[in-house]
Amino acid sequence: MVLELKIQYKSLEYTLQQGLEQTWQCMDACGATDGHLIIFNRDPAILWDNKIFRREAQYHDHPIVVWGM
Numbered sequence: 001m002v003l004e005l006k007i008q009y010k011s012l013e014y015t016l017q018q019g020l021e022q023t024w025q026c027m028d029a030c031g032a033t034d035g036h037l038i039i040f041n042r043d044p045a046i047l048w049d050n051k052i053f054r055r056e057a058q059y060h061d062h063p064i065v066v067w068g069m
Helices: 012-030
Strands: 001-008 035-040 055-059 062-068
Touching: 001 012, 012 035, 012 055, 012 062
Parallel strands: 001 035, 035 062
Antiparallel strands: 055 062
């Protein structure tokens, strides 16, 4: 299992693209089939409830679960 942690600096979509690629690279390097990308949004103007999400993504035909916090 691979866990990739990212801090959101630009847009969520930008961080998501960068994070999915990095997660997949780690999965490929170690032969993992489970990947999780965790994105931390540190913007104090956004309510905590609006930061929390879970979605499933595909990158190079590999499923990666994306968590927002």
